[in-house]
Amino acid sequence: MINVEETLRSLIGGALKKAASDRGVELVGEPVIMLEKPRREGQGDWASNVAMQMAKAFGASPREIAQAVVDRLDLESGYLDRAEVAGPGFINFFLSPLWASEVVAGIRRQGEAYGRCGIGRGRKVQVEFVSANPTGPLHVGHGRGAVVGDVTANILAAAGWEVEREYYINDAGLQMTLLGKSVQSRYFDLLGRSDAAPFPEDGYKGEYIYDLARELVDRDGDVHLEEPLETSLPVFQAHAVEAILGMIRRDLKDFGVCYDVWFSEKSLYDSGAVREAAEFLKKRGFAYEKDGAVWFKATEFDDAKDRVLFRSNGVATYFMSDIAYHKNKYDRGFDLVIDVWGADHHGYVPRMTAAVESLGRKAEDLRVLLIQFVNLLRGGEQVAMSTRSGQFVTLRDVIDEVGVDASRYFFVMRSCDSHLDFDLALAKEASNENPVYYVQYAHARIHSLFREAAGRGVALSGEDVDLRLLDTAEEQALIRKLAAFPEEVAKASEELAPHRVTFYLYDLASHFHSFYNAHRVLDAEPDLRRARLVLLDATRITLANALGLLGVQAPQNM
RNA sequence: GCGCUCGUAGCUCAGUUGGAUAGAGCAACGGACUUCUAAUCCGUAGGCCGCGGGUUCGAAUCCUGCCGGGCGCGCCA
Numbered sequence: 130m131i132n133v134e135e136t137l138r139s140l141i142g143g144a145l146k147k148a149a150s151d152r153g154v155e156l157v158g159e160p161v162i163m164l165e166k167p168r169r170e171g172q173g174d175w176a177s178n179v180a181m182q183m184a185k186a187f188g189a190s191p192r193e194i195a196q197a198v199v200d201r202l203d204l205e206s207g208y209l210d211r212a213e214v215a216g217p218g219f220i221n222f223f224l225s226p227l228w229a230s231e232v233v234a235g236i237r238r239q240g241e242a243y244g245r246c247g248i249g250r251g252r253k254v255q256v257e258f259v260s261a262n263p264t265g266p267l268h269v270g271h272g273r274g275a276v277v278g279d280v281t282a283n284i285l286a287a288a289g290w291e292v293e294r295e296y297y298i299n300d301a302g303l304q305m306t307l308l309g310k311s312v313q314s315r316y317f318d319l320l321g322r323s324d325a326a327p328f329p330e331d332g333y334k335g336e337y338i339y340d341l342a343r344e345l346v347d348r349d350g351d352v353h354l355e356e357p358l359e360t361s362l363p364v365f366q367a368h369a370v371e372a373i374l375g376m377i378r379r380d381l382k383d384f385g386v387c388y389d390v391w392f393s394e395k396s397l398y399d400s401g402a403v404r405e406a407a408e409f410l411k412k413r414g415f416a417y418e419k420d421g422a423v424w425f426k427a428t429e430f431d432d433a434k435d436r437v438l439f440r441s442n443g444v445a446t447y448f449m450s451d452i453a454y455h456k457n458k459y460d461r462g463f464d465l466v467i468d469v470w471g472a473d474h475h476g477y478v479p480r481m482t483a484a485v486e487s488l489g490r491k492a493e494d495l496r497v498l499l500i501q502f503v504n505l506l507r508g509g510e511q512v513a514m515s516t517r518s519g520q521f522v523t524l525r526d527v528i529d530e531v532g533v534d535a536s537r538y539f540f541v542m543r544s545c546d547s548h549l550d551f552d553l554a555l556a557k558e559a560s561n562e563n564p565v566y567y568v569q570y571a572h573a574r575i576h577s578l579f580r581e582a583a584g585r586g587v588a589l590s591g592e593d594v595d596l597r598l599l600d601t602a603e604e605q606a607l608i609r610k611l612a613a614f615p616e617e618v619a620k621a622s623e624e625l626a627p628h629r630v631t632f633y634l635y636d637l638a639s640h641f642h643s644f645y646n647a648h649r650v651l652d653a654e655p656d657l658r659r660a661r662l663v664l665l666d667a668t669r670i671t672l673a674n675a676l677g678l679l680g681v682q683a684p685q686n687m
Numbered sequence: 688g689c690g691c692u693c694g695u696a697g698c699u700c701a702g703u704u705g706g707a708u709a710g711a712g713c714a715a716c717g718g719a720c721u722u723c724u725a726a727u728c729c730g731u732a733g734g735c736c737g738c739g740g741g742u743u744c745g746a747a748u749c750c751u752g753c754c755g756g757g758c759g760c761g762c763c764a
Binding site: 422 | 689690691692693698699700701702703704706707708709710711712713714719722723724725726727728729744745757758759760761762763764
């Protein structure tokens with residue numbers, strides 16, 4: 130399919146140079162030609178402000194230069210209908226019906242591949258997301274991170290990156306001990322010996338801890354009652370981590386999220402990677418000892434203060450293992466590493482970036498997506514959540530109540546750095562306030578129409594169809610929206626902005642519904658009918674591909 | 688106190704390398720099915736883009752000072 134932007138750029142560049150030489154103006158270097166999509170109707174399909182930027186070099190008014198460029202445009206290709214000067218000196222370009230028919234035909238040729246592009250150039254990117262401690266079930270906030278990470282990965286893959294998804298398991302450190310002790314205490318409690326193993330301060334109080342203890346009672350009976358607490362602790366801890374991790378995997382899988390790698394923090398210690406990373410930093414002069422602790426020279430980079438790597442008691446900090454982890458990531462050959470974190474960790478970004486630079490990578494080789502909190506509502510009322518008491522709405526609850534499609538859509542609907550109001554009642558209602566159904570309905574409607582067409586013996590064919598018959602305002606607007614999909618994917622991948630896809634989808638569905646209400650398809654004249662069926666097929670493909678990026682079903686009927 | 692972040696229509700939000708008259712959805716109001724799915728469409732109304740300065744041909748966008756919300760600031764994770 131033709132690349133409109135490239136074609137336009139070279140057309141404009143040629144005309145601009147001609148205009149310059151005609152006026153005896155010397156251009157310094159290649160002019161950078163900016164193209165954008167005008168927002169308003171009547172301002173063409175593309176616009177360029179090149180005349181305004183050239184005002185100084187030409188010593189002429191922007192409008193004058195714009196006109197000179199327009200007069201020298203080569204319209205031979207046939208894709209460009211006309212160009213006109215507008216406003217303070219914009220040049221508006223109007224694409225031709227020939228271009229529009231090429232778009233539609235191209236989409237059907239590409240099918241599932243439509244929307245993909247090559248800007249990733251096969252580079253390797255890792256997206257690490259969720260990575261919740263295996264100390265309890267995933268809650269709503271994790272759900273948002275899960276979908277944002279998963280959809281971002283989908284988008285990057287569509288943009289030509291080689292993508293790996295990874296879950297980092299924090300299975301080392303104090304929290305694990307605390308988890309084990311919590312289960313241990315509940316175990317003793319269940320067997321009527323709560324006095325022997327008091328519940329730890331700041332222990333995990335959720336009901337699921339009792340469930341885990343009960344499983345051990347069923348499995349091992351009361352044998353652990355007689356053992357010293359230190360002896361049985363690893364048993365409780367191992368069972369808890371294994372069981373909880375299993376639950377997390379199931380929840381994510383049922384949510385449509387699949388990982389390539391589950392990476393254990395503990396393995397970094399076992400393999401000596403933590404020690405090696407520390408040595409690496411010392412050798413490069415980024416680590417030093419003070420007050421009995423080992424410090425990282427974060428201030429060498431762009432962080433406010435130096436950070437502790439090893440406490441004076443010799444124990445590594447979480448930050449230290451994180452450095453080892455990121456070193457491991459880059460050693461695995463990733464060109465770009467993306468971390469998806471909760472927004473409450475934003476203070477951690479400068480030091481992690483500093484660490485990445487100390488490893489010899491550029492700051493841009495790490496991108497952190499900070500996910501703001503989810504405000505859970507039900508029918509406009511805030512749902513009370515308290516981590517302390519162990520009472521919170523789990524991701525599983527949300528999936529069970531709302532369903533996967535609506536949940537996923539709602540979780541990526543907003544930009545990451547915006548708080549998200551998630552109304553459970555709204556998300557599961559087939560309400561007109563619910564954008565998921567609006568978009569899915571568009572897809573189902575097209576399939577319904579195809580079924581009706583088949584029933585009437587009308588075949589969908591790409592042969593001998595004159596797509597230039599699609600000349601109504603609604604058809605042209607729909608085609609332009611279809612044509613924008615690949616660049617939308619490209620932008621979403623560059624900005625790491627998965628929410629863009631939901632906005633695009635809604636817009637596309639809206640253009641389809643408008644067309645559908647304004648025009649008849651099956652009752653049209655045979656030539657027009659064939660053209661419209663082809664247009665709807667292209668729409669169906671684009672809707673399905675975009676929904677696919679979100680991991681949301683594209684139903685054939687509703 | 689320092690730092691990050693957000694502040695756009697009544698509500699929820701788009702608007703990212705500075706561009707033309709700031710856009711959607713919902714809510715409100717008024718219309719459209721004997722028809723391929725009305726889970727739809729069409730129209731009306733709704734705005735000191737938090738406030739004040741600055742940068743320039745041009746600012747919701749960049750800089751700066753305030754105001755307000757959220758979050759962070761440990762040899763915790």
